[in-house]
Amino acid sequence: MIARLAWRSVWRNRRRTLITVLSIGFGLSFAIFFIAMGHGMYTKMISDAVRMQAGHITIEPRGYLEAPAVESYLKSPAELRAAVQRLAAVQRTKLLVLGQGIARTGSGTVGVALMGVEPSAEAITSPLARRIIKGRYLSDRDGPWVVIGKTLAERLGLRVGMKLVITTNNAAGELVDELCRVRGIFATGSEEIDGYFMQAPIAFARRVFGLPAGAATQLGVILASPDDQEAVLAKLRRLTAGQDLEVEPWQKILPQLASYIKLDEGSNYVFQGILIFLILFTIFNTILMSVMERQREFAMLQAIGTRPGQVMGQVFLETCFLGLIGCGLGMLGGAAAAGALQHWGLDLSSFYGGDITISGFAVDPRLRALLTPGIVLGMGAAVFAATLLLSLIPLRHAGRVNIVDQLR
Amino acid sequence: MSTLVKATDITKDYGQDGVVTHALRGVSLSLQPGEFAAMVGPSGSGKSTLLNIIGGLDRPTSGTVEVDGQRLNDLGKSALGELRRDHIGFIFQSYNLLPVLTARENAEYVLRLQGVPAAERRRRVTEVLAEVGLAGMEDRFPRQLSGGQQQRVAIARAVAPEPALVLADEPTANVDSKTGQSLLDLMLRLNQDKGVTFLFSTHDPAVMQRARRLILLKDGEVAGDGEGLEDIDGV
Numbered sequence: 310m311i312a313r314l315a316w317r318s319v320w321r322n323r324r325r326t327l328i329t330v331l332s333i334g335f336g337l338s339f340a341i342f343f344i345a346m347g348h349g350m351y352t353k354m355i356s357d358a359v360r361m362q363a364g365h366i367t368i369e370p371r372g373y374l375e376a377p378a379v380e381s382y383l384k385s386p387a388e389l390r391a392a393v394q395r396l397a398a399v400q401r402t403k404l405l406v407l408g409q410g411i412a413r414t415g416s417g418t419v420g421v422a423l424m425g426v427e428p429s430a431e432a433i434t435s436p437l438a439r440r441i442i443k444g445r446y447l448s449d450r451d452g453p454w455v456v457i458g459k460t461l462a463e464r465l466g467l468r469v470g471m472k473l474v475i476t477t478n479n480a481a482g483e484l485v486d487e488l489c490r491v492r493g494i495f496a497t498g499s500e501e502i503d504g505y506f507m508q509a510p511i512a513f514a515r516r517v518f519g520l521p522a523g524a525a526t527q528l529g530v531i532l533a534s535p536d537d538q539e540a541v542l543a544k545l546r547r548l549t550a551g552q553d554l555e556v557e558p559w560q561k562i563l564p565q566l567a568s569y570i571k572l573d574e575g576s577n578y579v580f581q582g583i584l585i586f587l588i589l590f591t592i593f594n595t596i597l598m599s600v601m602e603r604q605r606e607f608a609m610l611q612a613i614g615t616r617p618g619q620v621m622g623q624v625f626l627e628t629c630f631l632g633l634i635g636c637g638l639g640m641l642g643g644a645a646a647a648g649a650l651q652h653w654g655l656d657l658s659s660f661y662g663g664d665i666t667i668s669g670f671a672v673d674p675r676l677r678a679l680l681t682p683g684i685v686l687g688m689g690a691a692v693f694a695a696t697l698l699l700s701l702i703p704l705r706h707a708g709r710v711n712i713v714d715q716l717r
Numbered sequence: 718m719s720t721l722v723k724a725t726d727i728t729k730d731y732g733q734d735g736v737v738t739h740a741l742r743g744v745s746l747s748l749q750p751g752e753f754a755a756m757v758g759p760s761g762s763g764k765s766t767l768l769n770i771i772g773g774l775d776r777p778t779s780g781t782v783e784v785d786g787q788r789l790n791d792l793g794k795s796a797l798g799e800l801r802r803d804h805i806g807f808i809f810q811s812y813n814l815l816p817v818l819t820a821r822e823n824a825e826y827v828l829r830l831q832g833v834p835a836a837e838r839r840r841r842v843t844e845v846l847a848e849v850g851l852a853g854m855e856d857r858f859p860r861q862l863s864g865g866q867q868q869r870v871a872i873a874r875a876v877a878p879e880p881a882l883v884l885a886d887e888p889t890a891n892v893d894s895k896t897g898q899s900l901l902d903l904m905l906r907l908n909q910d911k912g913v914t915f916l917f918s919t920h921d922p923a924v925m926q927r928a929r930r931l932i933l934l935k936d937g938e939v940a941g942d943g944e945g946l947e948d949i950d951g952v
C-alpha cells in the first residue's frame with residue numbers, strides 16, 4: 310500500500326513531477342552525450358596517433374625514451390615480434406626505425422624525424438596513408454623514397470618525384486648523406502607532423518641510420534581494443550623480463566597527447582559536475598517542497614498510527630520513482646543522442662573551415678561519439694544514487710512532524 | 718464494565734516567549750465504554766488539548782491518563798503510535814483524507830497498518846462504507862465527494878478497525894448544519910447499534926442537544942458534567 314500511495318503521490322502534482330523528471334532526463338542525457346562524445350574523440354585521437362606512430366605499447370631499448378639515438382636498437386626483433394603477435398589482444402605489430410636528421414634541397418634545410426616503416430602493413434592501418442594529397446603512399450617495392458608533409462614540401466620547395474638529401478649521424482657515429490625522392494605528400498593538419506615528419510621504407514631507413522638488416526629502434530604494438538592495454542602491458546613486461554628492453558604505454562611515448570586528453574577530460578568533468586549538480590538541486594527542491602506542503606498529511610498519518618519509518622519509507626519510494634523515471638529517460642535520451650552521433654557522425658570541418666589539431670595532433674573533423682554501456686549505466690546509477698542520498702534530508706522532515714502542531 | 722478513559726488532574730501549560738498559557742488546569746474525567754459524550758465550551762477553553770492528550774497525541778504537563786487499561790504516561794513514542802492504531806479512532810475537523818486514495822482505500826488504511834488480511838479487510842470496509850451511507854461510492858476519490866461524504870469516509874476509517882474509543886475534534890464544524898445533523902445521526906447510530914464509544918468536541922448547540930453526556934470546559938477546567946444542557950450552567 311505504501312508503494313501505491315507513493316506512486317500516486319508522485320503524480321499528484323503532475324506538472325511538477327513532469328518538470329522534475331524531464332530535467333533529470335535532459336541533464337543526464339546531456340551528460341551521457343558529452344561523455345560519449347569526448348570518449349569517441351579521445352579514442353579516435355589516440356587510435357590515430359598510435360597507428361601513425363609507435364603503437365598503443367612500444368617496446369624499445371632501455372634508455373631510448375630519455376635519449377633517443379639510433380645507437381641503441383633492437384638487434385634481432387623478429388623472435389620477440391613473433392611472440393608478441395601471438396597474444397590474442399594484439400591486432401598487429403609494427404617494426405620501426407626512427408631517427409633524427411636534416412633534410413636538404415636547393416631551397417633550404419630543415420630538421421626532420423625519419424620513420425622507417427613496413428609500407429604494405431602501414432598502409433592498412435596508419436591514418437597517414439589516407440592523408441596523401443599528392444603522389445601516393447610508399448609501397449614495399451620502393452627503395453630510397455619518402456613521403457613528406459605538406460609544410461615540409463613547401464619549405465624545401467619539393468614536389469612529387471623531386472630529390473632531397475638526408476644527413477644524419479648513423480649508428481656508428483659517422484655523418485652520412487643519403488639521397489632519396491618524394492613519393493607522396495601528406496597533409497594531416499598537424500603542423501608538427503606536416504612540417505617535420507617523414508616516412509620511408511624500413512630498409513632504406515636502416516641504410517640511412519646504418520643499422521643491420523632486420524634491426525629496428527622500436528617494436529610498436531597495436532591493440533584491437535584499447536581496453537586491453539593494461540593487461541597486455543603486464544604480459545609484455547613479463548615476456549621481456551631480463552632483457553635490456555623497456556615496454557612503455559603510449560602515454561609515455563606521446564606525453565603531450567596524454568596530458569591534453571587528461572586536461573580536456575578534466576574540464577569535461579567540471580562541466581558534467583555542474584550539470585549533475587543542477588539536476589540534483591532540482592530534484593532536492595522538488596522532494597523538499599512536496600514534503601513540506603504535506604506536513605499536515607504526514608501528521609495525520611502518524612496520528613492514526615502510521616509509524617514515522619513508514620511515512621519516511623513512502624517519501625523514499627516517491628524519490629525512487631522520480632529518480633527511476635528521470636534516470637530512465639536520461640539514459641534512453643543520452644544513449645539515443647550519443648548513438649546517433651556515433652552512427653552518423655558530425656562533420657565539423659564546415660565550422661572550423663579546415664583541419665583541426667589539438668596540441669599537435671590532428672583530429673578527424675568528423676566527430677563521432679563512442680558509447681559504452683559503462684557510460685550509460687555508470688552515469689545513470691550515479692545520478693540515481695545521488696538522488697536517493699539527497700532525499701534523506703527531506704525524509705527526516707516527513708518522519709519528524711509535530712503531530713499536534715500540524716493538526717491544529 | 719471497566720472504565721475506558723480515566724484522566725486525573727491533567728494540566729497542560731504552553732510556554733511561548735516567557736508567556737505561559739495554562740491550557741488545562743487540573744482536569745479529571747472518566748469515560749465508560751459505550752458512552753456518547755460531547756465536550757463543549759468556548760473557543761480556547763482546552764477541548765482540543767484534552768482530546769489530544771487522551772488520544773496520546775500530546776503529553777500532559779502533569780496528571781495521568783489511562784486509556785483501555787494502559788497508562789499513557791508510561792508509553793514511549795512508538796507504543797503510543799501502536800495504541801492509537803489499535804485502540805483509538807480519530808475523526809478530524811477537516812476530514813484529513815488522503816487525496817490520492819479512494820474512499821475504500823482511505824477507509825481500509827488502518828486495517829492495512831494492522832495487517833488485516835485482504836479478504837477480511839474488504840468485507841469489513843464494504844460493510845462499514847455501507848453503514849455510513851457510501852455504498853456504490855467506494856471507488857471515488859475524496860475530490861469527487863462532498864464535504865459531508867468525505868467526513869463519512871473519515872468516520873468509516875475511524876470505526877472500521879473497531880476501536881475501543883473514537884475521538885472527534887469538532888467533526889461537524891466544516892459542514893452546514895443539515896449535514897452536521899446527519900453526521901451526528903450516523904455517529905449516534907454507530908454508538909447505539911455497534912456500541913462504539915464516542916468522545917467529541919463541538920460548539921454547535923444543535924449537536925450538543927443530541928449528546929447523551931455533556932462535559933463543559935471553561936478556561937481549562939471542567940465547569941460542568943451532566944446528561945443534558947439543563948444539567949450544566951453557562952453554556
Ligand SMILES: Nc1ncnc2c1ncn2[C@@H]1O[C@H](COP(=O)(O)OP(=O)(O)O)[C@@H](O)[C@H]1O
Binds near residue numbers: 738740762765766
Ligand atoms: N501549541 C500551542 N502553543 C501555545 N498555546 C496553545 C497551543 N495549543 C493550544 N494553545 C492554547 O491553549 C488554549 C486551549 O486551546 P485549545 O485546546 O485549542 O482550545 P479549544 O479546542 O477549546 O478551542 C488556548 O488558549 C490556546 O491558545
Ligand SMILES: [Mg+2]
Binds near residue numbers: 765
Ligand atoms: Mg479546538
